[in-house]
Amino acid sequence: MIDPGARYTTGRRFHCRCGYSGRIWKAGGMRWEPILVERTVPGRREIGPPTEHELTIAADTTWPRQRRLPMIAPGTETAVLHRYGMTRWDQVMPRRQHAVIDALVDKIDSVVTGDTAVASTLYAAVLGSVEMAGYLSRWDARYLKAYEAIANHRYNVATLSAEPNVWGAPQSGRGTVGRRLAHLAKAGNWYAERLGRAPHVVGPLPAEQRRSNGSRTVDVRVVIGSSTRLLATDNSIDLVCTDPPYHDDVKYGELSEIFRAWAGLDTARVDGEAVVSHATLVDTDAYEATLTRAFREMRRALKPNGHLVLSYANRDPAAWAALFSALQAAGFTAIGFQVVHAENDIDHAKAHRRACNLDLILDLVTAADHALEKFIAHGPQVRTEEEDFCHAVGKIALQIGSLDGAWREKLQRTVARHPFVTRGRAMTQTDREPND
Structure with missing residues (x-):
C-alpha cells in the first residue's frame, strides 16, 4: 500500500528498509518490472497486478530485437537520459512498444496505394506516438494514463512509468495511434462538411521560395521554415x-531529437x-x-x-x-x-x-x-x-x-x-x- 500524497523519491533519492539512501541514477543498472496492468472492456476499466501471461508478453525476450536508432547526444535536457544509462533513442522504450511502432510504420506504404498526402498523415500519427516512450513516461497522480516523455519540456525518467498500448485500447488511449487517427479524421471531416468538399492542402513548402498568394483552389498551405520569412504577400x-x-x-532542439x-x-x-x-x-x-x-x-x-x-x-x-x-x-x-x-x-x-x-x-x-x-x-x-x-x-x-x-x-x-x-x-x- 502507498500513500498517494507522499513523495517517496524527493530529490530523486531512494531509501531502503536497511537504512541505505542514495541517488536513483547512482544505484547501478535499472531493472524494469511490470507491477500493474490497466485492462479495458466496453464500459469498464480496471487496474490490477499482471497475470503470468501478461508478464510473458511484456518481457523483452518475447519480442525480436529492433533496429538501432541514433545515439543520444549529450546535452542539457538529454543528460538525465545518459544518467540512467540510455545512450541510444531505441533504449527509451520497451522492446514490445518499439516492435509495434515499427510494424505500423512498415504497413503504411502498403495501405496508402501511392497517396503521398495520406502517407504523410499516417507517418505523423505513428511517429508522433513516440513521445509516449514507456521508460520515460510518468504516472499522473490525477489520471490513470501514460504521460508524455517530454511533458514539462523536460526529459524525465521515473521509477513508476507506463508503457502505453501503442495502437490504443477501446475505452482509453490518450496519445495512441488509434486516437490520433480518429482525431485527424474528425478534423478533416469537420473541414470537409463546411467546405462541401475535401479540403485542398499543399505543402510543406520551403519558406525561402518566392512569395505568392497561392492558388484560389488551395484551402490550406503548410510552410516550413523560420517565422522571419513568410510566404504570404x-x-x-x-x-x-x-x-x-x-x-x-x-x-526546443533537444526535445525534438526523439x-x-x-x-x-x-x-x-x-x-x-x-x-x-x-x-x-x-x-x-x-x-x-x-x-x-x-x-x-x-x-x-x-x-x-x-x-x-x-x-x-x-x-x-x-x-x-x-x-x-x-x-x-x-x-x-x-x-x-x-x-x-x-x-x-x-x-x-x-x-x-x-x-x-x-x-x-x-x-x-x-x-x-x-x-x-x-x-x-x-x-x-x-x-x-x-x-x-x-x-x-x-x-x-x-x-x-x-x-x-x-x-x-x-x-x-x-x-x-x-x-x-x-x-x-x-x-x-x-x-x-x-x-x-
Whole structure:
C-alpha cells in the first residue's frame, strides 16, 4: 500500500528498509518490472497486478530485437537520459512498444496505394506516438494514463512509468495511434462538411521560395521554415496567432531529437535556435532581435485591419522587456489583453512547482496612427498572486505602440518585485527538482 500524497523519491533519492539512501541514477543498472496492468472492456476499466501471461508478453525476450536508432547526444535536457544509462533513442522504450511502432510504420506504404498526402498523415500519427516512450513516461497522480516523455519540456525518467498500448485500447488511449487517427479524421471531416468538399492542402513548402498568394483552389498551405520569412504577400493575412519562444525556458532542439530519430531525420543539434535551456545563459539581445524580425514579417503580411494574437508567460523581467520592445519596434499597437488558465496546475509534473499556471493573451493591431479603444478582461475582483501579476504586466502591455522613456525600468521593477516572482525565486533547488 502507498500513500498517494507522499513523495517517496524527493530529490530523486531512494531509501531502503536497511537504512541505505542514495541517488536513483547512482544505484547501478535499472531493472524494469511490470507491477500493474490497466485492462479495458466496453464500459469498464480496471487496474490490477499482471497475470503470468501478461508478464510473458511484456518481457523483452518475447519480442525480436529492433533496429538501432541514433545515439543520444549529450546535452542539457538529454543528460538525465545518459544518467540512467540510455545512450541510444531505441533504449527509451520497451522492446514490445518499439516492435509495434515499427510494424505500423512498415504497413503504411502498403495501405496508402501511392497517396503521398495520406502517407504523410499516417507517418505523423505513428511517429508522433513516440513521445509516449514507456521508460520515460510518468504516472499522473490525477489520471490513470501514460504521460508524455517530454511533458514539462523536460526529459524525465521515473521509477513508476507506463508503457502505453501503442495502437490504443477501446475505452482509453490518450496519445495512441488509434486516437490520433480518429482525431485527424474528425478534423478533416469537420473541414470537409463546411467546405462541401475535401479540403485542398499543399505543402510543406520551403519558406525561402518566392512569395505568392497561392492558388484560389488551395484551402490550406503548410510552410516550413523560420517565422522571419513568410510566404504570404504584403497585406494579405487577416489574423496571426502565435506562441513565441519563451525566452530561456525551453531547449526546443533537444526535445525534438526523439521525433527526428524515429523519423529518420538528422539528429544533429539544431543550429541557430532562438531559445536555450534555463541552465545556459541566454543572449537576450539576440532573442529580442529574432522576435523583432519575425514580428516585422507578420506586420508586413497583415492586412491594415488585421490582428496579431499571441500567448506568453514568464517570470523573467528581461523576457517581457524583449517581447514588448520587439512588438513595438515591429510597428504593433496593443489594444487588449486577457488572462487565461493554462493546464499546469493539473499537470502532475508541474503542480506545486515554479511553473506559470496562467498565460497572458495579447491582441495587437498595425493601425497605430489613430485612437483605438482598449479593453481589459478583468475577471474576478479577488485575485491570486499570479493573476495580479499577469494583470499588472498586461496593463503595461497596453502601452505597446507608445512605450517611451524609462518603460523598461518600470516593467522590470514590476516583474522583479512582484510577490509572484520573488516568492518563486526563494524556492530551493530541491523544491524545484521534479519528484519521481
